[in-house]
Amino acid sequence: xxxxxxxxxxxxxxxxxxxxxxxxxxxxxxxxxxxxxxxxxxxxxxxxxxxxxxxxxxxxxxxxxxxxxxxxxxxxxxxxxxxxxxxxxxxxxxxxxxxxxxxxxxxxxxxxxxxxxxxxxxxxxxxxxxxxxxxxxxxxxxxxxxxxxxxxxxxxxxxxxxxxxxxxxxxxxxxxxxxxxxxxxxxxxxxxxxxxxxxxxxxxxxxxxxxxxxxxxxxxxxxxxxxxxxxxxxxxxxxxxxxxxxxxxxxxx
Amino acid sequence: xxxxxxxxxxxxxxxxxxxxxxxxxxxxxxxxxxxxxxxxxxxxxxxxxxxxxxxxxxxxxxxxxxxxxxxxxxxxxxxxxxxxxxxxxxxxxxxxxxxxxxxxxxxxxxxxxxxxxxxxxxxxxxxxxxxxxxxxxxxxxxxxxxxxxxxxxxxxxxxxxxxxxxxxxxxxxxxxxxxxxxxxxxxxxxxxxxxxxxxxxxxxxxxxxxxxxxxxxxxxxxxxxxxxxxxxxxxxxxxxxxxxxxxxxxxxxxxxxxxxxxxxxxxxxxxxxxxxxxxxxxxxxxxxxxxxxxxxxxxxxxxxxxxx
Numbered sequence: 001x002x003x004x005x006x007x008x009x010x011x012x013x014x015x016x017x018x019x020x021x022x023x024x025x026x027x028x029x030x031x032x033x034x035x036x037x038x039x040x041x042x043x044x045x046x047x048x049x050x051x052x053x054x055x056x057x058x059x060x061x062x063x064x065x066x067x068x069x070x071x072x073x074x075x076x077x078x079x080x081x082x083x084x085x086x087x088x089x090x091x092x093x094x095x096x097x098x099x100x101x102x103x104x105x106x107x108x109x110x111x112x113x114x115x116x117x118x119x120x121x122x123x124x125x126x127x128x129x130x131x132x133x134x135x136x137x138x139x140x141x142x143x144x145x146x147x148x149x150x151x152x153x154x155x156x157x158x159x160x161x162x163x164x165x166x167x168x169x170x171x172x173x174x175x176x177x178x179x180x181x182x183x184x185x186x187x188x189x190x191x192x193x194x195x196x197x198x199x200x201x202x203x204x205x206x207x208x209x210x211x212x213x214x215x216x217x218x219x220x221x222x223x224x225x226x227x228x229x230x231x232x233x234x235x236x237x238x239x240x241x242x243x244x245x246x247x248x249x250x251x252x253x
Numbered sequence: 254x255x256x257x258x259x260x261x262x263x264x265x266x267x268x269x270x271x272x273x274x275x276x277x278x279x280x281x282x283x284x285x286x287x288x289x290x291x292x293x294x295x296x297x298x299x300x301x302x303x304x305x306x307x308x309x310x311x312x313x314x315x316x317x318x319x320x321x322x323x324x325x326x327x328x329x330x331x332x333x334x335x336x337x338x339x340x341x342x343x344x345x346x347x348x349x350x351x352x353x354x355x356x357x358x359x360x361x362x363x364x365x366x367x368x369x370x371x372x373x374x375x376x377x378x379x380x381x382x383x384x385x386x387x388x389x390x391x392x393x394x395x396x397x398x399x400x401x402x403x404x405x406x407x408x409x410x411x412x413x414x415x416x417x418x419x420x421x422x423x424x425x426x427x428x429x430x431x432x433x434x435x436x437x438x439x440x441x442x443x444x445x446x447x448x449x450x451x452x453x454x455x456x457x458x459x460x461x462x463x464x465x466x467x468x469x470x471x472x473x474x475x476x477x478x479x480x481x482x483x484x485x486x487x488x489x490x491x492x493x494x495x496x497x498x499x500x501x502x503x504x505x506x507x508x509x510x511x512x513x514x515x516x517x518x519x520x521x522x523x524x525x526x527x528x529x530x531x532x533x534x535x536x537x538x539x540x541x542x543x544x545x546x547x548x549x550x551x552x553x554x555x556x557x558x559x560x561x
Contacts, residue, residue: 002327008357012350019345087341091400094305095358096330252309253267 005097009105010112013079017113024075025117028067032121035063036128039185050187051218056129061212062184063125064118068143069150069179069204071117073171076110076154081161084250093252099245103155110151111144118143132215139214145230146207152237159250178204188220203229255319256280257408257439258304263313265299265463273299275463277313281408281441286434288454288471289443290553296463297443298338301410305335318407331359334406338413338443340393344386348377351385352399359404371402374429391422398429409433411442415449427453447550457549461557471549476518480547483514483525485532485539495535501528512539518546 017024040056047055083089161167182204210226213219258281265274273296291297302308315322317329372378375395415423458468490509504513516523
C-alpha cells in the first residue's frame with residue numbers, strides 16, 4: 001500500500017479546498033442559512049409542529065443532507081475530472097499507485113470536505129433553531145456513510161463526464177430534484193397516498209429519513225430500510241468504480 | 254549485462270483499429286542516452302506511454318529494470334520518470350507544491366533538500382512560490398522535468414523535451430540531461446530535432462509506421478550511413494564537367510564555380526588523391542576545398558524515405 005501517494009492526493013485535494021475557501025465553504029453555508037431564514041423562519045412560523053418537532057428543527061437534517069449530497073458529488077467529480085481535462089492525469093496513471101489508492105485519496109478528500117461542511121451547517125442551524133441529537137453515533141455514521149457514498153458517485157461522474165456541462169448534469173437534473181422531493185422540507189405522511197408510494201422509489205428518501213431519525217427519533221421509513229438502501233447504493237458505486245478501473249474506461253486506451 | 258528496459262514483441266492496436274505499434278523489440282542499456290527518432294505518428298509516444306503505464310499494450314512484454322510493467326507495476330513505475338510531450342501542468346498550484354506532490358505520489362518520503370536541488374538545477378528556484386499558470390512555456394517544461402525527477406528515477410523518459418523551447422533553454426536542458434546521465438540515470442528521449450540526438454545520444458533508434466527499423470550506436474550509424482562530400486571551389490567557373498572526369502560522377506554547383514565529389518568513407522579508397530591528380534592534369538585549378546559529413550538528419554530522411 002502506497003500510503004504516501006494516498007496522503008499526497010488527499011492533501012493536494014484538501015489544499016484545493018482551502019485555496020477556494022469562499023466558493024467551497026462560505027457559499028454553501030450562506031445558501032443553507034438562506035433556506036433557514038426562508039423556510040424555517042418565514043414559512044415555518046405558519047406550519048405547526050411535525051411529529052412534535054418544530055418545523056425549523058425538522059428541516060435541519062434534510063438541509064444537511066441536501067448539502068452533503070450536492071457537495072460530495074461536485075467535489076469528487078471535479079477533483080478527478082480536472083486532471084483529465086488538463087491532462088495531468090498522465091502522472092496519476094504512470095505513478096506506482098493502485099486504483100484503490102487513487103480512489104481513497106480523491107474520495108477521502110471529497111468526503112472530508114463535505115463532512116466539514118455538514119458539521120458547519122449543523123452548527124449554523126444551532127444558531128437558528130434549538131437542536132437535539134437523539135443518536136449522535138448514528139448521526140455521525142450516516143454523515144460519514146452518505147459523504148463517502150456520494151463522493152464515490154461523484155468520482156464516477158467525474159470519470160464519465162466529457163465536458164464541464166455533463167459534470168453539472170447529474171447533480172442539477174437528478175440529485176437536486178430527488179433531494180427536494182425526498183422529504184427535505186416535509187414528512188412524506190403529508191403527501192396524498194399515491195405520491196407516498198411513488199416517493200418510496202426515491203433513494204434520497206431513505207437517506208433523509210434515516211438521518212432525521214438520528215436527530216429526533218422519528219422516521220418516514222424504517223431505520224433498517226434506510227441503512228440497507230444506503231449500503232446498497234455504496235455497493236453499486238463500488239462495483240462501478242471497480243469496473244472503471246478494470247476496463248480503464250475513459251482513462252486508458 | 255541486464256538491460257534496463259526490454260521490450261519484446263510489443264504491439265498496440267487502438268480501439269479505432271489503428272495499429273500504432275507492430276511487434277516492437279527494443280533493449281535499452283543501463284546508463285545510456287537513447288534517442289528515438291521518427292516522423293509524426295510513427296508510434297514514439299505510444300511506445301513511451303505503454304512503458305510508463307498510460308496506455309495498455311495489446312500484446313507483448315515490457316520489463317523495466319527486470320520488473321514486468323503490468324504484474325509488478327509498482328516496482329517498475331517507481332523507477333521511471335516521465336516528461337510528457339504536451340505541457341500538461343496544474344494551473345493554480347505553486348511550483349514547489351506540484352513537484353512535492355509528484356514525489357509523494359511516487360511513494361517517496363518528503364525530502365525538501367532533494368526538491369530544492371532539482372529546482373536549482375533547472376533554474377526554477379526563484380519561481381518555487383509562483384503559481385504554474387504564471388510561468389512561460391519554457392518554464393512549464395522545466396516544471397514537468399522537475400516533477401519527473403522529484404522521485405529520483407533511474408530511468409527518465411523525455412518525450413520531445415525541447416519542443417517549443419528557445420535555443421538557450423535547449424542548451425541548458427542538454428546540460429541538465431548530461432549531468433543526469435553522469436549520475437547513472439538512463440535517458441530515453443524522442444525528438445524531432447536531429448541535432449539534439451546527434452549532440453546527446455549514445456544510441457539511436459528509428460521508428461516508422463509502428464516498427465523499429467533501426468537501432469545503432471550513433472557513431473556507427475554515422476559511419477555506416479554517412480557519406481562525405483568534397484567541395485572544390487574553382488578559380489574559374491566551368492559550364493560542364495570535362496569528359497575525362499566522368500568516372501568521378503562530379504556535380505557542378507554554385508553556377509559552375511564549385512565541383513562536388515561524393516564518396517563513401519567506408520570504401521577502401523576514397524579516390525580523392527586520384528581526383529586531385531586528374532583535376533591537375535585537366536588544368537582545373539581550385540582556390541579552396543572543404544569536406545562535409547552528412548548529418549543525422551539526412552541519414553534519417555533517407556532511411557524513412559526508403560521504407561515508403
